[in-house]
Structure formats: structure tokens, C-alpha cells
Amino acid sequence: MFTVRKLFGTNGIRGIVNETLTPELALGIGRALGTYLGPDSVVALGRDTRLSGDMLSSAAASGLLSTGVDVVDVGIVPTPTLQHFVRDNAHAGLMITASHNPREYNGLKVIADDGTELDHSEEEKIERIYFSKSYRCASWDSCGVVDRKDAITPYIQSIL
Incomplete structure (x- = not known):
């Protein structure tokens, strides 16, 4: 029987960069998310200012692109800005952030199409794809x- 190991915690996937949170993991999550969403989907990708953000977002973007999913890179933004952007411009979002955790940490937070956190049942589906490695390959x-x-700019305009 296939058992899903738990990657997603209460607020996405978190870990120490290049130890428990690696580019390979980010690539795999990108591939799993892209497979879950299906081809012709759009994922908005944002990150915070941590040094590892470029590395992890590049890896995640590669995974998404390999499944036929388009990526809109919004660069360095606060998480609420990405959530706002996703609502009108994407089928999902992926935020590279570890919030308040120490600087050696980073994380991957998946945003649903309505700008909220992804439902736990959807996270489990992404985990199943990740662990089974049954990725779509474009x-x-x-x-x-x-x-x-x-x-x-659109986020600021929406709150003024």
C-alpha cells in the first residue's frame, strides 16, 4: 500500500536550505504542482528576500515549465501581494518564503486560484504525485x- 509522507506542514513546506529543502525538492514540487494543475495552466511565482530564493524559484519554475505550465514571475513580493495577483491572473501561486523562520530556512507555499492557502486535500494530491514521481512531461x-x-503596483492600487 502506498503511504504518503507528509511534506506540507501548517503553512507549506519548510526546511533548512540545501539540507531538507533542496533545489531537487523544489523542482519536484514544481513538477507535481504542474502535473496536478494540467497543461495550459498559469502559476504565479513570487519570493521573499532570502538569499536562497533565486535558486529555489528557478528550480520550481523549471519543474512547472517541464509540465507545460506557464509561469508568471512577479519577483520579490510580500505573500499577500502574490495572493492578490493570483486571484485575477493565475490558476495557482507558489511563494518561496519561510516567513518568520531563521535565515537558513526557506519554504514553498502553494496558493489556490482564489488567493487563499491551498486546501489540505489538494496538498495531499500534490504529495502523492511528488512521491510517485508520476509527472506529466510536456x-x-x-x-x-x-x-x-x-x-x-496593482496590489497598491487595489488598497488605495
Whole structure:
């Protein structure tokens, strides 16, 4: 019987960078999320200012792109800004952040299409895909593409 090991905690996946949270894990989560969402989906990708953010977001983006999912990279933003952006512009979001944890930590937080945290049952489905490694693999001519957009200006305008 297949048992799902728990990756997602109360607020996404957290770990010490390059120990328990590696680029390989970020790549795999990107592939699992992309497989779960399906081709022709769009995922908004944001990160905080931690040094490991570029490495982990690049790995996660590669995983998403390999499944045929497009990525909108909004760069360094607060989590609520990404959540706001996702509501109108993406099928999901992926925030690279460890919130208040010490600087050696980072994390992956999946945002649902309505801008809220992903439901635990959906996290379990992503975990199953991750652990079974049953990833969708896009053909050479249907890989996703990266677009870069400003999420901060629309967020500020929405609260003024």
C-alpha cells in the first residue's frame, strides 16, 4: 500500500536550505504542482528576500515549465501581494518564503486560484504525485514559458 509522507506542514513546506529543502525538492514540487494543475495552466511565482530564493524559484519554475505550465514571475513580493495577483491572473501561486523562520530556512507555499492557502486535500494530491514521481512531461513544443509581471503596483492600487 502506498503511504504518503507528509511534506506540507501548517503553512507549506519548510526546511533548512540545501539540507531538507533542496533545489531537487523544489523542482519536484514544481513538477507535481504542474502535473496536478494540467497543461495550459498559469502559476504565479513570487519570493521573499532570502538569499536562497533565486535558486529555489528557478528550480520550481523549471519543474512547472517541464509540465507545460506557464509561469508568471512577479519577483520579490510580500505573500499577500502574490495572493492578490493570483486571484485575477493565475490558476495557482507558489511563494518561496519561510516567513518568520531563521535565515537558513526557506519554504514553498502553494496558493489556490482564489488567493487563499491551498486546501489540505489538494496538498495531499500534490504529495502523492511528488512521491510517485508520476509527472506529466510536456513535449518539446509544449513546454511552458516564463513571463515577468509587476504585482506590486496593482496590489497598491487595489488598497488605495
